[in-house]
Amino acid sequence: MTTATVRLAQSARYTDHRWARFAVRRMGRLLVSLWVLITASFLMIHLVPGDPIRAAMGPNASAEVVAARRESLGLNNPLWQQYFDYIGGLFTGHMGVSIGSQLPVAQTIAQRLPATLTLAVLAFLVAILIAIPIGVAVAIATQRGRDRGLELGFTSFSVFLGSIPEFLLGVALVAVFGVQLGWLPVAGRSGPESYILPVLALALGPAAVLARIVRVEVLAVLDSDFVRTAQAKRLKAFRINFRHVLPNAITATLTLGGLLLSGLIAGTVLVETVFAWPGLGTTIVSSIQTKDYPLVQGTVLVYGVGVLLVNTLVDVVLAILNPQSTVADS
Structure with missing residues (x-):
């Protein structure tokens, strides 16, 4: 040998x-x-x-x-x-019995969970689809100190949008697009159009935060040696950006985006209340109001398990993308 x-x-x-x-x-x-x-x-x-x-x-x-x-x-x-x-x-899947309805808590959660999961996953996808193109475009336009006005406007607006609570943003969307313009339904889960406002209320804040992260990651990649080498070889900008810059910047972005999914899961509680969404968020609020503590207990447990599983999945994905993190982790 x-x-x-x-x-x-x-x-x-x-x-x-x-x-x-x-x-x-x-x-x-x-x-x-x-x-x-x-x-x-x-x-x-x-x-x-x-x-x-x-x-x-x-x-x-x-x-x-x-x-x-x-x-x-x-x-x-x-x-x-x-x-x-x-x-x-x-x-054994038994989480107690609701005091109010006298139905098994697991049965109630199983009926309401799909609505909450659908809302959170759609909001996550919308946040990713908004943040990545905008972050990449602004990074390319503002690299090496170019277009300070765009950089200042983007940073200011993304900070402002990211600081608005989901429920307050939901109320504003209802007031504008539901009440004043009458374009979209403001309550219930009645069809595809009923998803638009609650998904936007959940997604816009995280999208603003993630867009800033994407911009920082892309700027770091644009300033790397291998990108400067590709530019020196006079490769087309489209090829450099989409074959070299984006794949290297997207790994960290998706990892951080996974952490945002935990926040989206928790944020569904207030957003569902604003839009009378038939999910776990409205269930936990109504059960608190009626003092149905076994149902509150089961719903809180499901939310907590969801956040823990998402965080663990993010750790695993990060370890796959960056194997050295398994050494540094303790």
Whole structure:
């Protein structure tokens, strides 16, 4: 066996061990985070002052009815037993029973989750499709200090747009395009046109933030040695920008865009409320108002798990795009 073959085998073993350590660390962090989230969501119903059953059923419910409801939900059991019953139920898909509707929480979430996921994914795609072309175009137009006016206008407008809360932007869109112009529906999920305003309310802020990131990444690539070499060879600008600049800038952009998806998932709560969207956002708001704590507990858990899974996926994608991050990560 030659020296080169031995070195190649050692490098392959090192790479395998590095990825194995990375996978173990990431899985460990995910499991710990899930345990903290599950525990926090369980304690939520027990740390609320007063009796949630009495609060949900109203002052006119008799003591016997309230006691029977507490017994049926297992709230008379010791706290440790309720905790292990809750965790055991999660493994079997049982997340408790709604106090108001008396339907399984998992059933209600399964009915509402597709609407929220569709809204968040569409908003993410729209943000990407808006941010990347605008960020690339502005970077090319303002490289090496050119067009200071465009740079100042782009930065100012993107900062302003990115600082507007989603719900406030949603209200403004409703007022202009729904009420004054009457072009688009302002409530419900009745057809393709009903997606436009809530998707824009969710996507415009992240798109503004991501466009600034794209511009910075593209400017860094435009100033790199291999791009200057390609320009010295008098290659066409279109070829340089789309075959060399964009692929190198897009990896970091998509990774950071994945982090924005976590924010979009959380942002659906208020946006769904503004547009009366039949998703988890309106479910959690209405269940808080009616003090339906098992439903609040289950919905919060689903939101938390979604954010954790997205963050883990972003870490994995970043490690694939930049294998050295698996070494630096600890």
